[in-house]
Amino acid sequence: MKNKRIAIIGAGPSGLAQIRAFESAKKQGKEIPEIVCFEKQDNWGGMWNYTWRTGVGKFGEPIHGSMYKYLWSNGPKECLEFSDYSFDEHFKKPISSYPPRPVLFDYIQGRINKSNARDYIRFNTTLRWLTFNEETEKFTLFLDDLKNNKTYEEKFDYVVVATGHFSTPNMPFFEGIDEFPGAVMHAHDFRGADQFIDKDLLLIGSSYSAEDIGVQCYKHGSKSVTLSYRSNPIGLSWPKGIEERPLVTHFEGSKAFFKDGTSKEFDAVVMCTGYQHKFPFLPSYLRLKTENNLYPDHLYKGIFFQTQPKLIYLGMQDQYYTFNMFDAQAWLSRDYMMGDFKLPSKEEQRKDIDQWLEKYSKVDDPKEDVDFQADYIKDLIQMTDYPDFNVEKVGEMFKQWLQDKEDNILTYRDKTFRSVLTGTMAEEHHTEWMDEMDDSLERYLMKEDKAEKKTAVLS
Numbered sequence: 001m002k003n004k005r006i007a008i009i010g011a012g013p014s015g016l017a018q019i020r021a022f023e024s025a026k027k028q029g030k031e032i033p034e035i036v037c038f039e040k041q042d043n044w045g046g047m048w049n050y051t052w053r054t055g056v057g058k059f060g061e062p063i064h065g066s067m068y069k070y071l072w073s074n075g076p077k078e079c080l081e082f083s084d085y086s087f088d089e090h091f092k093k094p095i096s097s098y099p100p101r102p103v104l105f106d107y108i109q110g111r112i113n114k115s116n117a118r119d120y121i122r123f124n125t126t127l128r129w130l131t132f133n134e135e136t137e138k139f140t141l142f143l144d145d146l147k148n149n150k151t152y153e154e155k156f157d158y159v160v161v162a163t164g165h166f167s168t169p170n171m172p173f174f175e176g177i178d179e180f181p182g183a184v185m186h187a188h189d190f191r192g193a194d195q196f197i198d199k200d201l202l203l204i205g206s207s208y209s210a211e212d213i214g215v216q217c218y219k220h221g222s223k224s225v226t227l228s229y230r231s232n233p234i235g236l237s238w239p240k241g242i243e244e245r246p247l248v249t250h251f252e253g254s255k256a257f258f259k260d261g262t263s264k265e266f267d268a269v270v271m272c273t274g275y276q277h278k279f280p281f282l283p284s285y286l287r288l289k290t291e292n293n294l295y296p297d298h299l300y301k302g303i304f305f306q307t308q309p310k311l312i313y314l315g316m317q318d319q320y321y322t323f324n325m326f327d328a329q330a331w332l333s334r335d336y337m338m339g340d341f342k343l344p345s346k347e348e349q350r351k352d353i354d355q356w357l358e359k360y361s362k363v364d365d366p367k368e369d370v371d372f373q374a375d376y377i378k379d380l381i382q383m384t385d386y387p388d389f390n391v392e393k394v395g396e397m398f399k400q401w402l403q404d405k406e407d408n409i410l411t412y413r414d415k416t417f418r419s420v421l422t423g424t425m426a427e428e429h430h431t432e433w434m435d436e437m438d439d440s441l442e443r444y445l446m447k448e449d450k451a452e453k454k455t456a457v458l459s
C-alpha cells in the first residue's frame, strides 16, 4: 500500500472529499497510500473559491470559477451538510438555511483545516495530459507548474478526476447575435448583477443559472429580466419585472425575436445554457463523454470508469445532493484504492449500470430526481463507512425547497430547516434575503442589533 501513488486532480469539494476520506482511514490507524492533489488555482474550494477574473487567469489558464458576487446557496444548507462535520461544529451557533457563498466557503475550509490536507496539495499546477501503460499499469501525468513555468511528469497507480463540470460553457449561436451591440456573455463569466442595474436583460436558458441570475438582477435593480426557454419554461409565478418567453429565433441589432412572434429590445444577453463535461487532459478512450444528468453512463457506481477503473471520476452527476454525495463517492473510491472494496466482473458492472439507467429513464419530475439521487447515495453508503445520515429526510427537505420556490421565488431563502445530524433548527437570517445586499461573512455573522444599524446606513 505504502508505495502506491494516488493522484487527485482538483481541490474543490470533490477532491477535498477524497483527501478527507484517506485521512479518516489514517485516523483509524490504517496505512494509506501516497497522495498528491493537483490544483490549478492558488487555493482550494473549487467553484466556491470566488474569482473576479474571467477569461484566463494570471498564468493564462482558463478561469475555472462560475460563481458570482451575491451568490447565495440555492438549496438549504442542511441538504449538503458533511456528515462528519456539522454546521454547529463549525459556526458554534445556529445560522440560517441559505448562507451566501463566503459562508459556505468558510465551512468547507473548516473541515479541511482540521487536518494536514494542504500538505498533499500542489497548487498552481495544471494536469495537462496523461497516458496509461497497460504493462506497468501506471499512469504518467504531464503537469505544468504554472508559477515556475515548468512542465514535468510523474507516475501514479490511480487517478481521481475531481475537476467539476460547471466550468466550460455551452455557448449556442443565434442568428444576428454577432451584431448585437450590447454585452453578450455566458453565465460562467457573470460576476454580479451590478453592471445590469437599470438594464433590460435577456437570459437564455430555463434552469438554475437562468433562475438565479434572473432573480439576482431583479433584486439588484435591473429594469427588466426576460428568460427565454428552449424546452420548458421554469413556470414560476414571477414578480412584475421578470417574464418568460419561448426561445429566441434571431436578433436584429439590439432586438431579439422569439418563437411566439414577439420581440423586445435588450441591453445585454447572458447565456444560461449550461456547461460541457470537458477533460482536455484525457485521451479520448479514457474520457467521460456525457450530458449533464443524474446517472452518466460508463461509470460503475457513478465513479469507476468502466474500461479503466483505476481512473475514478467524482461529482460528475447533475446535483441535488452535493457535498455529502461527493463524500460518499470519495469514501467508496478510497476503499477500492486501498483494496477494501473489490469490483465485480465487467459484465456485473455493466448490468448494474444498466439497472440504474433503466431506473433513471422512468424519472420524470424534480421530486423523482431527488428520490433517484437519494437511492444512489444510499447505495454508496451501505458499501462504505461514511457516517450514515438520514438521506430520506434530506430528500424531504429538497421537496419542501422545490415547493417553497414555487410558492415564492423571492422569499424561499428566508425559510429554515432542521439539521438531520444535530437536530438544530436553523435561525432566521437577521435580514430578509430580498433586502440583504451584502453577502460578506462578517455581515452574515453579525448580531441582529448591529445588522439593523448597517441596514439603516445602507438605506
Ligand SMILES: Cc1cc2nc3c(=O)[nH]c(=O)nc-3n(C[C@H](O)[C@H](O)[C@H](O)COP(=O)(O)OP(=O)(O)OC[C@H]3O[C@@H](n4cnc5c(N)ncnc54)[C@H](O)[C@@H]3O)c2cc1C
Pocket: 009, 010, 011, 012, 013, 014, 015, 038, 039, 040, 041, 044, 045, 046, 047, 048, 064, 066, 067, 068, 072, 073, 074, 075, 080, 125, 126, 127, 128, 162, 163, 164, 165, 166, 167, 281, 314, 315, 319, 321, 322, 323
Ligand atoms: C454558479 C454555480 C453555483 C452553484 N451553487 C451551488 C449551491 O448553492 N449549492 C451547492 O451545493 N452546489 C452549488 N453548485 C454546484 C458546485 O459545482 C458544487 O457545489 C461543487 O463545487 C462541485 O465540486 P467539485 O469539486 O466536483 O468541482 P469544482 O468545485 O468545480 O472544483 C474542481 C476543481 O478542479 C480544478 N481543476 C480543473 N481542471 C484542472 C486541471 N486540469 N488541473 C488541476 N486542477 C484542475 C479547478 O480549479 C477546481 O478547483 C454551484 C455551481 C455553480 C456553477
Ligand SMILES: NC(=O)c1ccc[n+]([C@@H]2O[C@H](COP(=O)([O-])OP(=O)(O)OC[C@H]3O[C@@H](n4cnc5c(N)ncnc54)[C@H](OP(=O)(O)O)[C@@H]3O)[C@@H](O)[C@H]2O)c1
Pocket: 071, 072, 073, 074, 075, 166, 170, 172, 187, 204, 205, 206, 207, 208, 209, 210, 212, 213, 229, 230, 231, 232, 247, 272, 273, 274, 275, 292, 319
Ligand atoms: N445560487 C446558486 O446556488 C446557483 C446559481 C446558478 C447555478 N447554480 C448551479 O449551477 C449548475 C448548472 O446550472 P445551469 O442552469 O447553468 O445548467 P443546466 O442545469 O445544465 O441547464 C442548462 C440550461 O440551458 C438550456 N440550453 C442548453 N442549450 C441550449 C440552447 N442551445 N438553446 C437554448 N437553451 C439551451 C437548457 O435547456 P433545455 O431544458 O432545453 O435542455 C437548460 O435550461 C447547477 O448545479 C446549479 O445548481 C447554482
